[in-house]
Amino acid sequence: MDHAGTATGESDRAEPDAELDFEHWVVSRAPALLRYGYVLTGNPHDAADLVQEALIRLRASWSRVLRKKDPEGYVRTTMARHHISLWRRTRRETLTSAVPDAPHHDPAPPDDALWQSLATLPRRQRAVLVLRYYEALSDDEIAARLNITRGTVRSQASRALDKLRAAYTPHYEGSPR
Amino acid sequence: MTPPRSPLEQSLTRSLHTHAESAPTPPPTLATQAQQTWHHRRRRRLAALSAATAAAVVLGTFGALHRDGPEPAPTVLTPAPAVPLDELWPDAVHRVPRTLPDGVRITPLAMLDRHTVVAASWAPVPDDWGGEGVTQPKALYAYDIRTRKATKVTDFHQPKRHSTTSSRIVAGDGYVAWQADHWDTDDSVVFARPVTPGPPEHRWKVSGSPHSLTLVNGRAIWASGRDAPPALSAAALADGSVRVHRGGVREIVLGWPWVTEADIPSHGDAAGRPFFGQRIRNVETGEVRGTALTAPASAGAACGVVWCSLGADMVRRDGSARLVGATAHHPTGSSGTEEHTEYTYGGTLPEADHFLVLRPTGPDDPEEVRDRLRIIDLETGRVGEAVVPLAEYVYNSPDSDTIVYRTGEGFTVIDLAALR
Numbered sequence: 162m163d164h165a166g167t168a169t170g171e172s173d174r175a176e177p178d179a180e181l182d183f184e185h186w187v188v189s190r191a192p193a194l195l196r197y198g199y200v201l202t203g204n205p206h207d208a209a210d211l212v213q214e215a216l217i218r219l220r221a222s223w224s225r226v227l228r229k230k231d232p233e234g235y236v237r238t239t240m241a242r243h244h245i246s247l248w249r250r251t252r253r254e255t256l257t258s259a260v261p262d263a264p265h266h267d268p269a270p271p272d273d274a275l276w277q278s279l280a281t282l283p284r285r286q287r288a289v290l291v292l293r294y295y296e297a298l299s300d301d302e303i304a305a306r307l308n309i310t311r312g313t314v315r316s317q318a319s320r321a322l323d324k325l326r327a328a329y330t331p332h333y334e335g336s337p338r
Numbered sequence: 339m340t341p342p343r344s345p346l347e348q349s350l351t352r353s354l355h356t357h358a359e360s361a362p363t364p365p366p367t368l369a370t371q372a373q374q375t376w377h378h379r380r381r382r383r384l385a386a387l388s389a390a391t392a393a394a395v396v397l398g399t400f401g402a403l404h405r406d407g408p409e410p411a412p413t414v415l416t417p418a419p420a421v422p423l424d425e426l427w428p429d430a431v432h433r434v435p436r437t438l439p440d441g442v443r444i445t446p447l448a449m450l451d452r453h454t455v456v457a458a459s460w461a462p463v464p465d466d467w468g469g470e471g472v473t474q475p476k477a478l479y480a481y482d483i484r485t486r487k488a489t490k491v492t493d494f495h496q497p498k499r500h501s502t503t504s505s506r507i508v509a510g511d512g513y514v515a516w517q518a519d520h521w522d523t524d525d526s527v528v529f530a531r532p533v534t535p536g537p538p539e540h541r542w543k544v545s546g547s548p549h550s551l552t553l554v555n556g557r558a559i560w561a562s563g564r565d566a567p568p569a570l571s572a573a574a575l576a577d578g579s580v581r582v583h584r585g586g587v588r589e590i591v592l593g594w595p596w597v598t599e600a601d602i603p604s605h606g607d608a609a610g611r612p613f614f615g616q617r618i619r620n621v622e623t624g625e626v627r628g629t630a631l632t633a634p635a636s637a638g639a640a641c642g643v644v645w646c647s648l649g650a651d652m653v654r655r656d657g658s659a660r661l662v663g664a665t666a667h668h669p670t671g672s673s674g675t676e677e678h679t680e681y682t683y684g685g686t687l688p689e690a691d692h693f694l695v696l697r698p699t700g701p702d703d704p705e706e707v708r709d710r711l712r713i714i715d716l717e718t719g720r721v722g723e724a725v726v727p728l729a730e731y732v733y734n735s736p737d738s739d740t741i742v743y744r745t746g747e748g749f750t751v752i753d754l755a756a757l758r
Contacts, residue, residue, distance in 0.1 A: 183372075184369035188368075199361035216368070217372050294354055295358065327501065
């Protein structure tokens with residue numbers, strides 16, 4: 162008897178249509194995902210790693226995710242949760258935060274101190290702020306995306322904003338002090 | 339959407355969107371890379387399962403993977419069925435209360451030794467313009483897990499316009515040390531004192547964004563070098579004297595006395611360019627070690643002193659052992675049933691160069707799966723498991739030897755050093 166696949170019953174054959182669809186989707190969404198990854202992680206290396214890992218997972222679940230018609234939601238949720246779950250102390254993340262492979266020119270915006278201060282927040286607090294102020298999600302939506310309660314979203318956001326106040330200098334933006 | 343309500347929130351929104359435009363440009367091969375990595379992982383997993391079956395490898399033990407060719411075959415390890423953490427490692431799992439008898443709330447930070455947890459109480463510190471400011475340590479405590487009593491070690495000291503985080507507080511060698519960073523400059527102050535009541539015994543002013551603060555062999559060690567000459571500093575805890583070793587590149591302490599270059603890509607690539615941890619240096623002896631992983635097999639690799647991560651696999655630096663499929667398809671339960679949950683490990687490298695700490699992260703994971711915390715001992719393949727909701731803050735100490743999460747009214751502290 163001929164058997165396709167392996168002893169586990171899984172086939173490793175390529176799925177041409179799925180791969181084509183997947184690649185089209187990635188090409189169209191990659192810039193936005195990298196922007197999202199960048200504000201989540203704060204540095205280009207980790208953003209690239211995070212997007213890559215989420216896309217690999219998306220590929221593994223592509224058919225199932227397509228049936229639900231929300232690959233974007235799947236990837237962004239995976240990225241947020243994956244980033245938070247990376248609880249390992251980030252000595253080296255801090256170290257390499259400003260060392261991209263290629264020359265990297267930030268525009269040095271007036272809110273730079275806030276951006277720098279985001280790097281001092283625990284990952285979950287940063288993720289809550291990113292989802293609230295970059296993704297413009299409601300607290301209920303943030304709770305669902307991070308698999309936490311709405312109360313935790315609020316308390317994490319409150320603590321994070323408290324910390325950012327230390328670095329917030331409205332003076333630099335033209336506001337009277 | 340929650341609309342911005344304050345100038346701070348408006349500035350934050352603007353800052354995030356402005357900086358998002360500085361995100362890296364996606365490489366043209368991004369989709370192809372994801373496809374290939376997915377295929378590669380799948381093939382490796384399936385091959386590992388086949389090899390394990392063919393070699394009649396007993397789960398949880400080492401077996402030999404026989405290959406053609408002259409090089410010695412690596413030992414192949416597969417994860418054992420998961421068992422509860424506190425059953426597997428009862429001497430390493432500790433409970434610490436959140437509130438002391440006098441009402442002070444503490445957070446465990448690190449293990450000083452096998453029976454003492456260093457913890458901190460916290461309080462908001464006003465900022466320069468009358469705001470509530472940031473939450474900072476108020477005092478440090480030593481909690482004895484045998485007597486269940488806490489002793490206040492010291493009120494927390496740091497200069498004005500400085501702040502610290504839990505990751506800047508370390509314990510070891512009978513001492514606790516902490517690093518306070520200036521808000522506006524790359525200057526910091528490092529404090530240290532024995533874990534007995536009293537004020538800080540040492541205070542060192544440091545420039546160049548110090549990091550990797552470690553207490554070992556009677557010294558406080560740190561590295562520095564952002565916008566300053568790269569250096570490794572060793573301060574004697576006995577007399578406070580500091581020896582500074584200047585180097586040509588910024589280095590990071592992987593596990594004293596081993597260091598590696600800091601400013602290097604996280605992972606290897608197929609072209610064989612240098613990657614994090616590929617070359618390590620023993621500061622005390624000058625010994626330099628490479629790794630048996632060479633391109634293209636090193637694509638995706640990052641190395642600690644002993645173990646390298648390679649996607650879902652963990653490989654010893656010298657190539658002598660390999661744990662396959664660590665992040666997927668663990669056997670589970672006493673029957674060792676295969677399951678299809680993808681796990682992820684934190685950061686780039688195994689914790690304490692010995693353990694893989696895993697969480698499932700798939701949005702579609704069923705409820706009974708998604709709160710799992712699994713720790714794999716890379717040397718034995720044993721797998722400990724706990725249920726830790728994502729909402730319960732999980733973190734580890736800067737030296738990666740301690741994992742902490744909330745349980746009920748207190749904390750669970752896992753002392754990884756006790757498992758070695």
